[in-house]
Amino acid sequence: MTTTESPDILRRILDYSARADPYPLYSELRETPVALQEDGSYVISTYRELTGILHDPHLSSDVRNLSRPMAAAEARTTPSFINLDPPEHDRLRRLAMRHFGPPHTPGLVTGMEPDLTATVSGLIDDFADKQQIDIVEDFAYPFPVTVICHLLGVPREDEPQFHVWVNAIIDSLDYDPKTDPKEKLDNGMQATTDLREYLGGLLEQRHGRPGDDLLTRLANDDGPDGRMTDDEIVSTANLLLIAGHETTVNLITNGMLTLLRHPQVLQRLRDEPDLIVPLVEELLRYEPPVHIIPWRAAYSDITVADTVIPKGSQIMLMLASGSRDPDRFHDPDRFDPDRQDNQHLGFGSGIHLCFGGPLARLETQIALTELVRRLNRPRLVADPPPYRPSPILRGPIHLHIEQS
Amino acid sequence: MTSADTLKGFKRDGRVVIVGASLAGLRAAEALRDEGFTGSLTMIGDELGEPYDRPPLSKQVLTGWVPAGGTTLPRRRDINAEWLLGVPADGLDLATNHVHLADGREVPFDRVLISTGVRARPWFVEAEAALDGVFVVRTREDADGLQRALAAGPSRVLVIGAGFTGSEIASICRERDIPVTVAELASAPLVGALGAVIGDVAADMQRAHGVDLRCGVKVTQLEGDAQGRFHRAHFDDGSTIDADVAVVALGGIRNTEWLRDSGLAAGPWGIACDTGCRALDLNGLITDDIFVAGDVARCPNPIYEYRLISLEHWVNAVEQAQVAAHNMVSAQADRWPHLSIPTFWSIQFGVNIKSVGVPTFADEVVVTQGSVPDHRFVAAYGYQGRVTAAVSFNNAKWLDHYRQLIETAAPFPPPCPTPDEPVDAKPVPVDFPGPTLLAQGATVVVTGHDPSERRVTAAWQHR
Numbered sequence: 001m002t003t004t005e006s007p008d009i010l011r012r013i014l015d016y017s018a019r020a021d022p023y024p025l026y027s028e029l030r031e032t033p034v035a036l037q038e039d040g041s042y043v044i045s046t047y048r049e050l051t052g053i054l055h056d057p058h059l060s061s062d063v064r065n066l067s068r069p070m071a072a073a074e075a076r077t078t079p080s081f082i083n084l085d086p087p088e089h090d091r092l093r094r095l096a097m098r099h100f101g102p103p104h105t106p107g108l109v110t111g112m113e114p115d116l117t118a119t120v121s122g123l124i125d126d127f128a129d130k131q132q133i134d135i136v137e138d139f140a141y142p143f144p145v146t147v148i149c150h151l152l153g154v155p156r157e158d159e160p161q162f163h164v165w166v167n168a169i170i171d172s173l174d175y176d177p178k179t180d181p182k183e184k185l186d187n188g189m190q191a192t193t194d195l196r197e198y199l200g201g202l203l204e205q206r207h208g209r210p211g212d213d214l215l216t217r218l219a220n221d222d223g224p225d226g227r228m229t230d231d232e233i234v235s236t237a238n239l240l241l242i243a244g245h246e247t248t249v250n251l252i253t254n255g256m257l258t259l260l261r262h263p264q265v266l267q268r269l270r271d272e273p274d275l276i277v278p279l280v281e282e283l284l285r286y287e288p289p290v291h292i293i294p295w296r297a298a299y300s301d302i303t304v305a306d307t308v309i310p311k312g313s314q315i316m317l318m319l320a321s322g323s324r325d326p327d328r329f330h331d332p333d334r335f336d337p338d339r340q341d342n343q344h345l346g347f348g349s350g351i352h353l354c355f356g357g358p359l360a361r362l363e364t365q366i367a368l369t370e371l372v373r374r375l376n377r378p379r380l381v382a383d384p385p386p387y388r389p390s391p392i393l394r395g396p397i398h399l400h401i402e403q404s
Numbered sequence: 405m406t407s408a409d410t411l412k413g414f415k416r417d418g419r420v421v422i423v424g425a426s427l428a429g430l431r432a433a434e435a436l437r438d439e440g441f442t443g444s445l446t447m448i449g450d451e452l453g454e455p456y457d458r459p460p461l462s463k464q465v466l467t468g469w470v471p472a473g474g475t476t477l478p479r480r481r482d483i484n485a486e487w488l489l490g491v492p493a494d495g496l497d498l499a500t501n502h503v504h505l506a507d508g509r510e511v512p513f514d515r516v517l518i519s520t521g522v523r524a525r526p527w528f529v530e531a532e533a534a535l536d537g538v539f540v541v542r543t544r545e546d547a548d549g550l551q552r553a554l555a556a557g558p559s560r561v562l563v564i565g566a567g568f569t570g571s572e573i574a575s576i577c578r579e580r581d582i583p584v585t586v587a588e589l590a591s592a593p594l595v596g597a598l599g600a601v602i603g604d605v606a607a608d609m610q611r612a613h614g615v616d617l618r619c620g621v622k623v624t625q626l627e628g629d630a631q632g633r634f635h636r637a638h639f640d641d642g643s644t645i646d647a648d649v650a651v652v653a654l655g656g657i658r659n660t661e662w663l664r665d666s667g668l669a670a671g672p673w674g675i676a677c678d679t680g681c682r683a684l685d686l687n688g689l690i691t692d693d694i695f696v697a698g699d700v701a702r703c704p705n706p707i708y709e710y711r712l713i714s715l716e717h718w719v720n721a722v723e724q725a726q727v728a729a730h731n732m733v734s735a736q737a738d739r740w741p742h743l744s745i746p747t748f749w750s751i752q753f754g755v756n757i758k759s760v761g762v763p764t765f766a767d768e769v770v771v772t773q774g775s776v777p778d779h780r781f782v783a784a785y786g787y788q789g790r791v792t793a794a795v796s797f798n799n800a801k802w803l804d805h806y807r808q809l810i811e812t813a814a815p816f817p818p819p820c821p822t823p824d825e826p827v828d829a830k831p832v833p834v835d836f837p838g839p840t841l842l843a844q845g846a847t848v849v850v851t852g853h854d855p856s857e858r859r860v861t862a863a864w865q866h867r
Binding site: 051052055056057058060062065085086087090299300301302350351353 | 772773774775780782801802803804805808820821822823824
């Protein structure tokens, strides 16, 4: 099962030249479901093995359980729950979920629907008459940013400021000391510090004040688990701010791209708006916004597909590859919004299952429905479009379209 | 005509009768149509109305959140069936392939699926069971009646039996701020299903939520007032308690009496079948046209030494229905075995309890993850050094991993540490109640001497 032949495939996947279409390389990678790399890390790329390890309590999300320290900037700060294990992960996620979803806050996401629709309509109004549109700049980026700012209680007008920080942080996620300039890492670390200071500043004003935004509610929580420390609130807000828009922008953009590449499906969506629900699920499988969980750690020896991954090993999880695994999905490279059995890995699985998934779903459903409804015979200007650098959070940096 | 032609003919215009129109019956009917069965389909059920879902009856219906009538099962497809509802089946004639109904009608079939399920075990004194304020919870009407009684604000509710249903009902009472006494013959709640270690956790949970929990006691009498209203219960230790509502939650009785003369291996323990859901006859020989699914089925599980196991689990009903339906319309070589690992869930006292495997098939148990005092943990069950089950309290997302451990006969206790393993984790005896709490009387006798004469007959025919 394990060979060392595949490092070359992984390098080709991470290389920018593969960004527009990494799927043939994923297919090659899956020939070795658990692939040992030259640096001692393991890459897992098949569906069964991915779901198995995502539910394995021996898999750690805490960088301190790696036998070799990490280079990436996120390793140097107070971890948010995405980078923690139980029981700390559970406590912090529970504290955050109290204000976001059931059982304590049911109906929050559903209740956002009118606001989301209004935001989407406003953005489309601004470009409805234009012939040339950049779906990313004009729509898919500003929409989720507006939503997450409102939800968190971060002033929308500060976006130009934190946009730069978030970009630097995302860029540093796949920092490789062998090939990347050290500046890439330094920029990421500086941006992490700056963003945390900024969020800390906002938080200071929220203590003892009433308000419905997440920062205020976290700052004044008095539930059975107590309250997060300020440091924990900043880490949580940091996570939700980044994850809350850097992923959704890709999902919406990938969605529009996929629809433009499948004009019959686009026409069907115009005629049958209810198709959007299974369509977004298929999108999460077919063109997901998060392709890779770049690292997890073996807390103790983990056996996957007859391979023993030793304690302390770094493990890379190729989620987007798993969602295209022909051993799990019939005709996996076909975009089929009618697909019945679609337990994709678009939001991951297990205890780290995407926190904001319900919101991302609704945002994307509304965004694509309205775009398709209001654009007049849209067509792609360039296929493939230019992509963002990251192989982890993968999506177009611009999506230029023309309409009549 | 080849057997392939026969099968094709059966799929095209054969006659399937499903006895028992609840979850297993409905899902089997849908699966039959999915499989391309275009013949006639008859659904027989003793209850009137559409098939409905039972788990909410002891949960959301009792809180008043969901009306009892709002539990109708969603239809996954049109099944184009003839529905014979409101009359129970009272016999099965395998010589002529007919189902007899209690009103005298006879329904012919080529293949039949038995999914008659379980009914609530009633209070053992009929006159006391008939008192106003005495309930069981199995049907929609039961739940509706109890919900109304709870809404009327009783001074106290007595729950007799602290299995899953009884414990869930006690939890609802506390949620509605109604004083509740729970009486359990065993040493703790849930002990019969999960053993003494987890039973102690369940007892803590109940007491922490203000339940007056009395274990190791037996209710001997339900006393009514002059108007025939229940008002007092007597215990075997001589004590009494005053309450307005008594809920009898003493488990179920499998609906097999109607098969008494059928020649099938049917009894209080269910209807024995193979992993393909084909019924066994009284001699333990496989039948070909009689299938069984759901609570009433007693099916071997290879993982557990091929023991015959009956499971009153929602998921089991769904999965067996799928397998039974597939096998009803498939040739021998294409048939599927029902080989899934059992799972079930319960919600009580704010805790989501979920289990995988068969916890009663174990000699030891160990807490592998989380914290017992916080009621957030996973416990693994082991039998002779391998993992056979796991139960989680507010930690269900890990159970898929334990299912894999069970399927692969992984060593017990699990050898590798996890990030939130309790510091003092060590296996302890699982401690289930002895056979006296579980025993049934003899159901069959064997007669004859020569191998060709050896036969099983039902015990009642020899009394």
